[in-house]
Amino acid sequence: MSVKLRLALLCGGLFLLGGAILLATNYFLVRTALPPTEAGPPPGQTDAELIAPAPGSSPAVGSAGTDLSQYRQEVLQTLIVQSGVALAVMAVVALALGWFAAVRMLRPVQEVVATARRLEADSLHERIRMPGPRDELTELADTFDGMLDRLAASFDSQRRFVANASHELRTPLATQRTMIEIAMARRNAGADLRDLGERLLVMNVRTEALIEGLLLLARSDRGLEHEEPVRLDEIACAVVDSRRQAAAQAGVRLESRLLPQVVSGDPVLLERLVVNLVDNAINYNHEGGLVTVSTGGEAALEVSNTGPEVPADAVSGLFEPFRQLRKQPTGPGRGVGLGLSIVASVAKAHGGSVRAVPRRGGGLEMAFSVPWRVL
Structure with missing residues (x-):
């Protein structure tokens, strides 16, 4: 059960217990106040007057002691029945009031939960600021806001570091590539030097791709700075045309079915x-x-490919940084x-x-x- 329901049941149960104790006390007090069956009538009053029937009712039958005992029993029985009905009705009212009180008391907690569900890396600016x-509840909200402040500062610091590091590393990499190409272009450059230069250029290209990927990842993590209508089918068409040569070198057939999107x-x-x-x-x-x-189609963009078997439990890890199922892809370049x-x-x-x-096959x-x- 939820905390709200448990709190409502607790309030209703406590009220029911208190009402039961109150009615039991009232029952014993009334029972004590009623004259016992062996006692005579109060001073100045006869037995006939004590058990005199109400106007329009049947006259009492039997002796005074028997009628007094029956009168006492009926009074106590009526008290129990009416008290039970009143207790049942008030139990329902107590549960309703307990639910209302639980909703009011837990509303600030629900605001904290709703804010936590909305939060993402690009929406850490939201705060509760509970009035x-x-x-205890406002202290909880303030503590949560303080945690969000620390998280936002940490995310911003991380993004700035990645962006700044990527920008700072581009310049020396470009300089390194230029120096390698100049060394390889010299007339006295031997075969060993050219082979070493080609390997260094390959490593340089991979390093530049890594830096470019980190910079793009940092940019996308910050969210969209602006939006505009984009023809996704035209972008896909241009990408497919630019990758046909790479696909042919890898021995892969590249097809497209592009509807307006x-x-x-x-x-x-x-x-x-x-x-x-x-x-x-x-x-x-x-x-x-x-x-x-x-x-x-059903999705904005779909890309399907043949290839090696991909375990179903390894699919989620494909979208994590620096995760590759195989270190040597069959294509023209390594990622x-x-x-x-x-x-x-x-x-x-x-x-x-x-x-x-994963595809079958x-x-x-x-x-x-x-x-x-x-559209």
Whole structure:
């Protein structure tokens, strides 16, 4: 049972117990006040006057002692029945009042719960700020607000660090790439130097991709700075055309079924989402495989690919940063483990979600959905 129901039952039970004790006390007091059956009539009053019937009723029958005993029994029985009915009615009233009191008392707690459910990484600015006198509930709300202040400061500090580190690392990486290319272009550069330079350039490209991924992830985690109607089918068409050569090199057939699909969001982030999904479908595939990109269906965007078997319990971990099921994809380039985590972050920034389902025979079916569509 919920706390609200338990509190209402507790209030009703306590009232019922108190009422039962009060009625029992009243019963014994009335019983004591009634004249005993062996006692005579009060001074100045005869037995006939004590048991005299009410006007219109049948006259009493029997002796005075018998009628007095019957009168006493009827009074006590009537008291018990009426008290029981009154107690039952008041028990229902007590439960209703207990429920009302529980709702009023737990309303501040419900506000805390509602605020906690609404909170996300991009909405940590919300606060409860409960008004009213200083008590345990307002202290709970103030403590929760203080925790949100600390969380917001921690998230902002983390985002600034990632963004600043990404920007600061771009310059030395670009300088390093230029120096390697100049060294490889010299006339006296031998085969060993050229081979070393090519390896360094590959590592440099992977490092730049990692930095770019971290920067994009930090940007998407901050939420959308602006929104506009975006033709998702046109973005998908451009991405598919740009990836046909990479798919051909990997021996993968790339197909598309693009129906008009307009969503509200950031075109740069949405393009990155489509690019990462298509690249992931090409890289983690097998020769002779198939990648299908579609829009305008049940989901805003669907990307399906053949490939190795994907365990169902490993699907949720695919969207975590730096998580890869296989270190060596079959595609033309290795990833850095941020592709699908960026997809999940971009989908969340648009108020949507991305879902991955293992295909029968191997591969995955990815679906990007948004709760609203601009048609």
